[in-house]
Amino acid sequence: xxxxxxxxxxxxxxxxxxxxxxxxxxxxxxxxxxxxxxxxxxxxxxxxxxxxxxxxxxxxxxxxxxxxxxxxxxxxxxxxxxxxxxxxxxxxxxxxxxxxxxxxxxxxxxxxxxxxxxxxxxxxxxxxxxxxxxxxxxxxxxxxxxxxxxxxxxxxxxxxxxxxxxxxxxxxxxxxxxxxxxxxxxxxxxxxxxxxxxxxxxxxxxxxxxxxxxxxx
Amino acid sequence: xxxxxxxxxxxxxxxxxxxxxxxxxxxxxxxxxxxxxxxxxxxxxxxxxxxxxxxxxxxxxxxxxxxxxxxxxxxxxxxxxxxxxxxxxxxxxxxxxxxxxxxxxxxxxxxxxxxxxxxxxxxxxxxxxxxxxxxxxxxxxxxxxxxxxxxxxxxxxxxxxxxxxxxxxxxxxxxxxxxxxxxxxxxxxxxxxxxxxxxxxxxxxxxxxxxxxxxxxxxxxxxxxxxxxxxxxxxxxxxxxxxxxxxxxxxxxxxxxxxxxxxxxxxxxxxxxxxxxx
Numbered sequence: 199x200x201x202x203x204x205x206x207x208x209x210x211x212x213x214x215x216x217x218x219x220x221x222x223x224x225x226x227x228x229x230x231x232x233x234x235x236x237x238x239x240x241x242x243x244x245x246x247x248x249x250x251x252x253x254x255x256x257x258x259x260x261x262x263x264x265x266x267x268x269x270x271x272x273x274x275x276x277x278x279x280x281x282x283x284x285x286x287x288x289x290x291x292x293x294x295x296x297x298x299x300x301x302x303x304x305x306x307x308x309x310x311x312x313x314x315x316x317x318x319x320x321x322x323x324x325x326x327x328x329x330x331x332x333x334x335x336x337x338x339x340x341x342x343x344x345x346x347x348x349x350x351x352x353x354x355x356x357x358x359x360x361x362x363x364x365x366x367x368x369x370x371x372x373x374x375x376x377x378x379x380x381x382x383x384x385x386x387x388x389x390x391x392x393x394x395x396x397x398x399x400x401x402x403x404x405x406x407x408x409x410x411x412x413x414x415x
Numbered sequence: 416x417x418x419x420x421x422x423x424x425x426x427x428x429x430x431x432x433x434x435x436x437x438x439x440x441x442x443x444x445x446x447x448x449x450x451x452x453x454x455x456x457x458x459x460x461x462x463x464x465x466x467x468x469x470x471x472x473x474x475x476x477x478x479x480x481x482x483x484x485x486x487x488x489x490x491x492x493x494x495x496x497x498x499x500x501x502x503x504x505x506x507x508x509x510x511x512x513x514x515x516x517x518x519x520x521x522x523x524x525x526x527x528x529x530x531x532x533x534x535x536x537x538x539x540x541x542x543x544x545x546x547x548x549x550x551x552x553x554x555x556x557x558x559x560x561x562x563x564x565x566x567x568x569x570x571x572x573x574x575x576x577x578x579x580x581x582x583x584x585x586x587x588x589x590x591x592x593x594x595x596x597x598x599x600x601x602x603x604x605x606x607x608x609x610x611x612x613x614x615x616x617x618x619x620x621x622x623x624x625x626x627x628x629x630x631x632x633x634x635x636x637x638x639x640x641x642x643x644x645x646x647x648x649x650x651x652x653x654x655x656x657x658x659x660x661x662x663x664x665x666x667x668x669x670x671x672x673x674x675x676x677x678x679x680x681x682x683x684x685x686x687x688x689x690x691x692x693x
Contacts, residue, residue, distance in 0.1 A: 240513075395665065396670040
């Protein structure tokens with residue numbers, strides 16, 4: 199048995215769902231209202247949580263305790279001044295100040311990305327090489343899969359080779375097959391996208407028909 | 416015939432929406448039992464979670480929000496059921512603000528059924544900003560990075576966290592997200608350097624970009640969208656009332672059939688009209 203609060207929540211959620219889906223009929227103020235409510239809630243929730251879970255315990259509290267007890271936490275005030283450099287993007291005169299912090303972040307980001315990509319891509323390169331070497335594996339199924347895998351890599355990379363014009367018939371045909379393989383990939387992605395979108399609709403229909411209208415169990 | 420071909424090409428899209436709505440609603444109202452097969456990646460996901468040593472915990476990262484709830488909430492539910500059923504201790508943490516609260520609601524509801532206790536069997540570390548820097552710090556020192564759980568209890572005082580200091584105490588990381596970048600960073604900064612098994616629950620849209628990670632064994636298993644959740648429910652042997660994703664698969668199948676039919680008929684009409692015009 200749903201409590202009064204649960205029931206109110208279910209009715210609000212049902213109204214929100216219908217409001218958002220009313221866009222499918224045509225653009226209308228009812229849809230706009232719920233779209234703005236949703237965005238406002240997401241942003242508001244995000245701001246409160248960022249303050250409560252991150253800024254307050256990691257920056258504000260150590261800094262305040264630094265001021266009270268006279269310890270090194272006081273140095274966190276520097277983070278505030280460094281952080282505010284981002285906002286000089288809005289000043290034509292002092293825009294160069296924002297480039298300092300931007301450069302710092304880009305440098306740190308690039309370093310991190312290099313480390314991350316090295317860890318995530320290298321095992322894939324190794325795995326591809328292993329497949330290439332095992333192309334004549336005795337197991338027919340594995341052999342065939344490896345063959346498709348390696349052939350696809352070669353033909354797709356040929357398609358993306360732009361240093362010379364694809365005039366030679368061998369290169370031209372290989373690049374065409376590469377494009378065909380890419381189309382197959384896009385088809386697979388499109389199929390998955392349909393599956394994903396339908397799943398989201400099903401979830402809302404389950405909610406409306408089961409939780410709200412009690413037409414099914 | 417010509418009129419029919421013109422009609423198909425010019426049909427108001429709202430009729431198509433209505434047809435799709437019916438193909439989804441009918442299986443919910445009239446239960447069907449279409450067959451469901453369990454894929455290898457789902458089974459491997461299950462085994463990775465099922466086989467973790469008794470002295471290790473699971474880090475559950477439900478990094479999703481209401482926009483992908485339809486796909487990722489059933490996955491999170493299925494995984495939490497599994498963890499409660501097997502009495503595997505787990506901690507919730509996410510790099511997006513909404514995820515921990517949504518997962519906590521699921522865990523709260525299920526903890527009554529499986530008689531699990533907060534703090535002893537599971538806990539919520541909450542939302543943590545900081546991206547890859549946070550991940551690196553977490554791997555080295557959990558106490559220092561998390562400090563307090565969402566109920567303001569210092570992490571060293573949470574009973575299940577006794578002796579759980581760093582990533583060595585973690586048996587498997589379960590990341591359930593629609594953001595592809597999140598799994599990339601976990602592979603780059605947790606699975607790769609520390610060799611911790613990582614499993615991925617993803618939306619169907621993001622699945623194609625994650626398959627290479629399965630081939631290279633950087634991911635121990637994967638759940639793909641609602642289908643993945645339904646397969647997981649089947650492995651767990653959940654009852655009809657508990658297996659919501661499994662029930663949804665009938666609507667999914669009918670919806671797909673309709674889309675395939677529309678693609679075929681639309682292309683047929685287009686090509687016939689084109690040939691007629693030539």
